[in-house]
Amino acid sequence: MTPNDFIETKAPQLAYYGKAFLDNQLDYEEVKLYMWDVLEEWQCVNYAHQSQFTELTAIQTNTETDTEKVFWHLLHCFDTWSEMMIRGNQYLRQQVNECCDYINLGGEMPLNCVGVRP
Numbered sequence: 001m002t003p004n005d006f007i008e009t010k011a012p013q014l015a016y017y018g019k020a021f022l023d024n025q026l027d028y029e030e031v032k033l034y035m036w037d038v039l040e041e042w043q044c045v046n047y048a049h050q051s052q053f054t055e056l057t058a059i060q061t062n063t064e065t066d067t068e069k070v071f072w073h074l075l076h077c078f079d080t081w082s083e084m085m086i087r088g089n090q091y092l093r094q095q096v097n098e099c100c101d102y103i104n105l106g107g108e109m110p111l112n113c114v115g116v117r118p
Contacts, residue, residue, distance in 0.1 A: 003117075004065070006045045010038055011071040015103035018074060018096050021086075028083035035078050042118065064117060067103060072115030074099040 001009075017034050020026035064072075077086070077096055086092050098110040 001045050003045060004068075006042065007065070007068045007071055010041075011067055011103045014038070014071060014074055015100040018078075018100040019104075022093065022097055022100075028086075031078050035075055038075065039118065064115075066109045068117070069115040070099050070102050070109060070113050072117060073110075073113045074103070074115070076115060 014034070017026060017031050021028060021031050074096065077092065077099070081089075081092055086096055095110065095112070099113065101107070102110055102113075
């Protein structure tokens, strides 16, 4: 699995978790568990991908898409902010919601969304 395949698989799942959390249908701890599972899987994918290709190929395929940037930004939000902060701060809540919508629906990339690969 390439990094792009990984993001294409995991991004919609993260958006689903994010929306369910915002709609009070999913506990914050479930989102955190998912986040750690994603990071553990990413470590395996990223390592396998880097070991299979030459440096030139890695440079050509390491280009992050906007979806990937939003994915990592959203993951970072759940890692950085507490449940109470995301639920209570309208700006953070809106940012999480916009990131989930972008992953699910596309459109314009959310403002101030600066996600990078770990």
